Amino acid sequence: MNGIGTALLSEVQREALDEVLAGVPYNSASQFHEYFGTRAAPPRFGQSCAWQSFTVGRMVAERSGAGAEYLIDGRHVAAVYRRPEGLVILDPYLLHGEPLRLDRGAAVDGAVQVAVDAYPHRVRKDGTPAPSRVRATWTLDDDAIRLDYLRFSPRRGHNVASRSFVLRPESRLETVPPPADWVRPLLVHPEQHSVSVRVLHPATRRMAELILPLADRPAGVAGDSKLLITKDNQGAVATYGDARFERDLEVVADAVCAPQDEVIAFLLEAAAIHRSAAPAGLALAPYSLEDE
Template identity: 65%
Template sequence: MKTLNVAETPPVGTAAIHGAVLDEVLTTFPYNSASQFHEYFGSGPAPRGYGGSCAWQSFEAGRLVAERAGAEAEYWIDGRHVAAVYRDAGGMTLLDPYLLHCPPLRLERADAVDGEVRLAVDAYPFRIREDGSVAPSRVRVCWVPEDDSVRLDHLRFSPRRGHNVISRSFTLRRERQLTEVPPPAEWVRPQLLHPEQHSVSVRVVHPATRELAEIILPLAGRPTGVVSDTESMITKNNQGAVARHGARAFHRDSEVVADAVGSPRQDVVDFLLEAAALHLAAAPAGLETAAYSLEDE
């Protein structure tokens, strides 16, 4: 895999390309934890509009940057999480669409203070506080150039709690990289059956409204041999409010997802149901997954 030599500087215009690619992936290649079940346990890859898992979102960003700028990414990993990283003499740029950051994460070596480069940027979702003011999510980054470790935190406003909460945290290290993209099937399949995989879901940033919507099918507690049921499905809207199947809000949220994906709502629902059935068929005996929280955020 070709990488940018750290002695070089990024090509002119690369920063703009990074920004355009990130926005394109966020709005046209959604996070979809069901897609790789279809690809690796089912009938094959999903249509592009259905998106892919967090790793595949980063792979898609890397593919588009390579096409448009000629720069190849390094893919740094933390467990099952993958980000596209571009190093140069002045620092590094990260594209991590799963974390929903709005601008690319540009870290300048010259900005180091006490051995650390820190950055915080806006991210989706942009929520509304009780007083009507806008509460953007944030991605915080801490890069330690000495050991090339990068800590990433995604914080979002919780309407239920009235303050920001950390929703995701990862630590990337230069020595932990994928050497083949996409990885071989024998690496991917065990990741899909990891106990952390407690749901299959499609999460979109709608290209017109820039609001988040998600359809989720929890996997925990399903009786062996029972095909997943639509009654177990929930949705979340931009505020993180949960709606159960059959509720008016569920229909509204799922239509937002379907519109962003570009497919009928029932097709998206069936896609998740089929992925859950594939998970059930492939999961090892005794696999326990954590319960999915049904509380409003």
């Protein structure tokens, strides 16, 4: 792939992934500001999932010279590194704590599978740790990669499938980032039924998320603030004005190094941009207020 040694490249990939996990939060509002608004979002506020992958890939390239393939499934993008012995995948949105390394020699019945711990690291009722998991499956005959994110559900008492993506070699992005005319329709896709910022606090490595559901909002933007909710590291939902909401909001604001009011305003403005940009009659599913 390039002249850098395998061991050094592995360390560069691991460090870059960790830096993005803790320092570039997932923020689905950022690209609304950039592609429909008047300015790019402050870097500390984070980026949408695809841009997290672009960022980790850029970091690896700057430090090692190794370039990534960016494979896409719908609106999701992962950075994939090919080497003679297999693949390495970096996908910060899925919160895996180590790069996903798939070695061709470990294939069983034509497929290679690996699973690693991912955030959030939750706790069972008995106090034992319950990390999330990301599982990657690479089928050699068609070169397809399936990524499954399995997050521990305190309510159910076991890990449940939260996200799944299939990356195929023909889905490679040729331009990174893609052209604006390609990006804008994806931002107002019906799947985008909220704007949110999700942080992995760099000091505690605990997650918190501030979310504004986009369905059934009042006409006035000022009224949107009362629809805000948060989730804590255990996936428990808190509504606007609740003490737990204030606690979670404090974690989010501290992680992005911004005042709480500024973080809220950022989401409110993105929601207003979405309202203006979305096609007429766009139907959005309600956001679940159920604890995970």
